[in-house]
Amino acid sequence: MTQRYGIIGWPLGHTLSPTLHNSGFKTLGIDAEYVAWPLEPLGLSDFMARFRDEEIQGLSVTIPHKRSVMKYLDEMTFRAKSVGAVNTVFWKDDLVWGENTDVNGLIDPLAKMRNVPKTALVLGAGGAARAAVVGLQELEVGEIIVCNRTRSKAEILGHDFNVRVVDWEKRHELAPGLILNTTPLGMSGELETLSPWEADFPRGCVVYDIVYNPLRTRLLAEAREKGCEIIEGIEMFLHQGLAQFRLWTGREYDAQAARRVLLEALS
Numbered sequence: 001m002t003q004r005y006g007i008i009g010w011p012l013g014h015t016l017s018p019t020l021h022n023s024g025f026k027t028l029g030i031d032a033e034y035v036a037w038p039l040e041p042l043g044l045s046d047f048m049a050r051f052r053d054e055e056i057q058g059l060s061v062t063i064p065h066k067r068s069v070m071k072y073l074d075e076m077t078f079r080a081k082s083v084g085a086v087n088t089v090f091w092k093d094d095l096v097w098g099e100n101t102d103v104n105g106l107i108d109p110l111a112k113m114r115n116v117p118k119t120a121l122v123l124g125a126g127g128a129a130r131a132a133v134v135g136l137q138e139l140e141v142g143e144i145i146v147c148n149r150t151r152s153k154a155e156i157l158g159h160d161f162n163v164r165v166v167d168w169e170k171r172h173e174l175a176p177g178l179i180l181n182t183t184p185l186g187m188s189g190e191l192e193t194l195s196p197w198e199a200d201f202p203r204g205c206v207v208y209d210i211v212y213n214p215l216r217t218r219l220l221a222e223a224r225e226k227g228c229e230i231i232e233g234i235e236m237f238l239h240q241g242l243a244q245f246r247l248w249t250g251r252e253y254d255a256q257a258a259r260r261v262l263l264e265a266l267s
């Protein structure tokens with residue numbers, strides 16, 4: 001029987017997840033399909049009952065369900081508990097588990113570098129920033145600083161993860177080895193011409209923007225022009241998805257092949 005997977009979110013605009021997973025199933029000859037399930041918040045309880053009854057094999061979870069889905073699970077991984085949010089639901093030993101592969105998405109591209117930066121500045125303090133801090137701590141980045149427009153939200157991260165908080169207005173006084181943007185600044189639309197970093201880049205600094213539409217944000221274009229190593233947001237999307245694929249199928253979908261499929265879909 002064809003196995004079923006999908007993504008829940010609301011509003012669920014265009015998502016690249018079906019493209020990624022269906023191409024993986026096809027490439028690896030797995031009899032499965034992945035669909036988009038737009039799901040209003042009030043429908044979550046019924047949907048999770050259906051997930052169990054119909055033995056749906058796995059779910060990607062996006063806004064606004066990443067926290068609310070937690071109460072419908074049997075178990076959560078240490079990572080998901082640390083972040084306090086779930087983006088992946090899977091079955092293990094007849095139990096429904098929650099995982100957070102945004103952490104993989106954030107750190108896998110960094111872990112592959114010859115020299116992982118020793119200090120990091122995380123711009124933003126939302127859901128992606130929490131996953132980033134958990135991931136950077138896993139990577140044993142020595143100093144992590146969080147900086148957010150609304151300081152009180154950064155302070156919650158500072159308290160939860162024991163990291164330093166700096167005022168948004170003072171971010172340019174820092175000289176981190178990694179600048180990681182988790183705000184929507186630079187995203188296509190009204191924010192596209194904006195950048196979260198308006199000063200010179202520290203020498204040897206790696207610049208990572210998790211915004212992937214456009215692929216080359218203003219932040220990344222300027223960083224590249226100044227000779228910084230850059231990581232595009234599509235890498236986060238790719239690696240969070242590949243980690244989901246691995247959890248659900250036990251199989252490895254080749255990153256280069258998957259990247260090609262995503263880039264083609266984006267163009």
Ligand code: NAP
Pocket residue numbers: 105124125126127128129148149150153182183184185187210211212233234236237238240
């Ligand atoms: P979120 O929980 O809503 O957090 C957004 C953060 O950005 C908040 O800290 C917010 O600051 C800050 N922010 C929003 N507008 C700003 C502005 N105009 N100037 C300065 N700061 C601003 O969102 P999230 O889930 O963390 O996602 C953040 C971004 O990451 C989104 O743009 C999303 O597209 C991208 N993302 C990419 C991937 C990927 O796979 N590449 C995955 C997830 C998310 P305040 O606290 O002051 O409001």
